[in-house]
Amino acid sequence: MKKVQFIEQAEHSECGLACVAMILNHAGAQVRIQELRDKYGVPRGGYKLTDLKNMMEEFQVTTAAIKVSAEAVGDLKTPFIAFWNQKHYIVVERTKKQKILICDPATGRRWIDQQEFREKFSQIGLIVKEVGETSRFVSERKTNFLVSFLLKKFKKPLLLLCGLTMILQLFSLAVPITIQKLIDNTSFLNEFSIGAFTLSVIIVGLSYYALQTFRGLIVAMFQKSFDYELMTHFMGNMLRLPLSFFINRSTGELIFRSNLSVYIKQILTQKVVLLFVDSLFLIFYIGLMFYYSSVLTTISLMIAAVIVFVSVVNTKRIKNFVDLELIEQAKVQKSITEIIEGIETVKTTGTEKNFFDSWKENFQKQIFITQEKERFQSKFGTIPQTLQFLMPLFLLCTGLSLVGQNQVTLGTLVAFISLSGSFLNPVMSLSGVYNDMVILKSYFTKLEEVIHYPVHTSNCKEVELDSFREISLKGVEYSYSKYDKPVISQIDLQVKKGEKVAIVGPSGSGKSTVLKLLAGLIHPTKGAVYFNKIKLDDVSENTKNEKIATISQSPMVFNMSVKDNITLNKPFDYGNKEDCKKMEGVLEDSDVLSIVRHLPLGIETMVSEQGANLSGGQRQKIALARNLYRDPELHLLDEPTSALDNISERHIMKTLFKKDTTVVVIAHRLQTIKNIDRIIVMNEGEIVGDGSHDYLMKTNVYYRNLYTEEQKMEGVS
Numbered sequence: 005m006k007k008v009q010f011i012e013q014a015e016h017s018e019c020g021l022a023c024v025a026m027i028l029n030h031a032g033a034q035v036r037i038q039e040l041r042d043k044y045g046v047p048r049g050g051y052k053l054t055d056l057k058n059m060m061e062e063f064q065v066t067t068a069a070i071k072v073s074a075e076a077v078g079d080l081k082t083p084f085i086a087f088w089n090q091k092h093y094i095v096v097e098r099t100k101k102q103k104i105l106i107c108d109p110a111t112g113r114r115w116i117d118q119q120e121f122r123e124k125f126s127q128i129g130l131i132v133k134e135v136g137e138t139s140r141f142v143s144e145r146k147t148n149f150l151v152s153f154l155l156k157k158f159k160k161p162l163l164l165l166c167g168l169t170m171i172l173q174l175f176s177l178a179v180p181i182t183i184q185k186l187i188d189n190t191s192f193l194n195e196f197s198i199g200a201f202t203l204s205v206i207i208v209g210l211s212y213y214a215l216q217t218f219r220g221l222i223v224a225m226f227q228k229s230f231d232y233e234l235m236t237h238f239m240g241n242m243l244r245l246p247l248s249f250f251i252n253r254s255t256g257e258l259i260f261r262s263n264l265s266v267y268i269k270q271i272l273t274q275k276v277v278l279l280f281v282d283s284l285f286l287i288f289y290i291g292l293m294f295y296y297s298s299v300l301t302t303i304s305l306m307i308a309a310v311i312v313f314v315s316v317v318n319t320k321r322i323k324n325f326v327d328l329e330l331i332e333q334a335k336v337q338k339s340i341t342e343i344i345e346g347i348e349t350v351k352t353t354g355t356e357k358n359f360f361d362s363w364k365e366n367f368q369k370q371i372f373i374t375q376e377k378e379r380f381q382s383k384f385g386t387i388p389q390t391l392q393f394l395m396p397l398f399l400l401c402t403g404l405s406l407v408g409q410n411q412v413t414l415g416t417l418v419a420f421i422s423l424s425g426s427f428l429n430p431v432m433s434l435s436g437v438y439n440d441m442v443i444l445k446s447y448f449t450k451l452e453e454v455i456h457y458p459v460h461t462s463n464c465k466e467v468e469l470d471s472f473r474e475i476s477l478k479g480v481e482y483s484y485s486k487y488d489k490p491v492i493s494q495i496d497l498q499v500k501k502g503e504k505v506a507i508v509g510p511s512g513s514g515k516s517t518v519l520k521l522l523a524g525l526i527h528p529t530k531g532a533v534y535f536n537k538i539k540l541d542d543v544s545e546n547t548k549n550e551k552i553a554t555i556s557q558s559p560m561v562f563n564m565s566v567k568d569n570i571t572l573n574k575p576f577d578y579g580n581k582e583d584c585k586k587m588e589g590v591l592e593d594s595d596v597l598s599i600v601r602h603l604p605l606g607i608e609t610m611v612s613e614q615g616a617n618l619s620g621g622q623r624q625k626i627a628l629a630r631n632l633y634r635d636p637e638l639h640l641l642d643e644p645t646s647a648l649d650n651i652s653e654r655h656i657m658k659t660l661f662k663k664d665t666t667v668v669v670i671a672h673r674l675q676t677i678k679n680i681d682r683i684i685v686m687n688e689g690e691i692v693g694d695g696s697h698d699y700l701m702k703t704n705v706y707y708r709n710l711y712t713e714e715q716k717m718e719g720v721s
């Protein structure tokens with residue numbers, strides 16, 4: 005029966021997508037989860053069963069959703085998607101009388117018993133009815149990144165490494181030949197003189213030492229540059245990824261992935277080079293062994309075949325353990341990151357024990373799997389080692405009888421045993437390396453998602469623009485996933501140079517989404533955003549960075565000085581009058597002056613990680629100062645003063661609106677934007693009002709309601 009290729013979910017809400025990918029691949033449509041993610045997106049709450057059905061239909065795999073009891077699943081055609089625990093999807097791969105093999109995208113492939121199945125199965129399944137021809141869709145494969153990366157950047161050191169390893173192998177080949185000559189041919193030593201022989205041994209020993217040292221140095225150099233290149237590639241790519249990539253992904257999981265390069269480089273340098281060289285040398289060894297004795301060679305080859313067989317069988321199981329281990333390790337990393345990031349909430353809610361227990365549960369699972377892996381390795385991984393240990397004894401027994409029959413000389417037997425030891429080393433390392441290659445693949449798939457994630461690029465040449473004249477949204481719609489209702493729709497909005505526009509509306513009405521679209525952080529699913537009548541996607545990053553400055557709802561302050569947080573590491577010269585004047589203006593306008601006045605080192609005072617030594621309002625002021633320092637032509641501000649007191653808020657808004665730059669601001673207090681020229685009112689993803697406060701109060705029921713509600717809350721009649 006064809007096995008289901010297990011696919012792990014990368015985000016908490018993509019279990020459905022992973023199950024679809026597993027079923028589609030099983031049906032013959034080679035599709036990766038990343039490709040489905042790009043095509044359908046990932047809704048925050050996950051997919052409905054009908055969405056999964058529709059997706060598979062697009063690949064010509066017809067399915068049917070059925071209600072079925074846990075007892076009756078044995079009659080269903082496998083694999084199928086099962087609704088699990090009322091909140092999750094898994095694939096049921098096989099059913100036996102007492103056991104069921106499941107592929108859970110969150111925890112891996114495992115056999116479970118009937119009782120667990122009965123407890124967790126939510127009695128709904130999606131079974132495959134028919135597989136059409138066109139499902140044999142083969143997506144365009146990227147060339148193997150690792151191979152092309154290695155060949156492009158490390159061809160020379162790798163060749164050098166292979167060359168050196170080959171020379172070192174030749175040394176080990178020379179030893180048995182010499183032993184045979186010494187034992188069988190006593191005149192051999194006379195031909196040479198003891199002194200000359202000893203000298204040759206010393207020279208050979210020194211050369212071996214020099215070569216080993218040189219090889220070690222090359223390995224160290226290769227590891228350093230491989231680590232550097234892979235990580236810079238990973239980080240470079242990660243920073244270029246669109247915001248949508250990070251929206252539903254866990255920080256801990258991403259950190260965990262970035263750390264995998266350490267293992268990859270170790271496996272690559274210590275094992276893969278050996279694999280290449282060893283496989284070349286096996287042919288030499290076998291040839292020489294045959295030359296010495298075909299009977300003994302046959303015995304050695306049989307033992308080697310058993311070793312390879314056992315190792316390959318073991319490897320499959322070990323790969324399973326490694327996949328599970330990686331999933332659990334990532335979970336542990338995720339929970340640690342979450343606890344550290346949310347330590348304030350953990351403390352204020354008094355939930356230290358709950359978080360500790362949840363971390364402990366994950367950690368226990370992780371170490372349990374590691375222990376299972378180690379136990380398996382000690383039970384079965386040692387079979388090849390035992391055979392390796394026994395082989396010289398087998399050879400000695402058979403060899404001695406051959407010596408008795410004068411078929412081989414004693415010297416040949418001793419040389420053969422030494423040679424077979426050297427022959428078995430590559431066999432052992434080959435099977436070990438196969439193991440490592442399989443593990444390497446598991447590690448690498450985790451990095452690959454970041455490395456291969458498509459970066460949003462424009463088809464046209466990017467346009468540089470001198471100045472900002474207007475920004476507009478035309479017929480814009482945005483949804484987080486294909487089957488989700490759009491969170492905003494039919495948005496037409498034009499903001500001209502110099503305008504001050506406020507966006508207001510109830511929570512969840514789509515204000516931040518509009519702002520993110522204007523900033524180019526996300527891309528419309530329908531319609532387009534225009535900057536000076538040019539599609540925003542076609543405008544160069546340079547222009548966007550220069551002309552637009554955005555503040556998100558929870559701006560980040562970094563672990564650097566207040567000054568560096570404002571300049572974001574751009575050069576700032578205290579000796580330069582203009583730099584100082586600009587900074588003074590910014591500090592005054594953003595009211596950061598009131599903060600730094602009380603700090604011991606002024607603007608050189610260090611801010612803790614994530615601004616932990618500042619108040620929420622102080623962090624907002626610094627973020628505003630950062631925007632002002634950039635001196636953009638368009639400010640996009642998402643509730644930039646929500647944590648500020650009324651006085652600071654009024655001061656900041658007043659200075660912002662006084663400037664001749666264009667400002668689009670989402671406001672949570674209507675009082676502060678009452679006097680602005682233009683207010684956009686949003687409700688349920690649509691623009692329902694556009695005009696001045698007075699105009700909207702007269703004509704717009706949504707705005708009037710918002711305003712009067714606020715007035716009531718503030719106790720003004």
Ligand SMILES: Nc1ncnc2c1ncn2[C@@H]1O[C@H](COP(=O)(O)OP(=O)(O)OP(=O)(O)O)[C@@H](O)[C@H]1O
Pocket residue numbers: 047048049251252484491509510511512513514515516517518
């Ligand atoms: N990552 C996400 N995945 C799916 N839906 C999302 C995601 N982020 C936001 N939404 C949904 O999009 C809709 C609009 O959200 P948005 O943040 O734009 O509203 P908002 O008006 O700015 O709200 P608030 O005033 O509370 O900030 C909401 O219904 C929200 O639940």
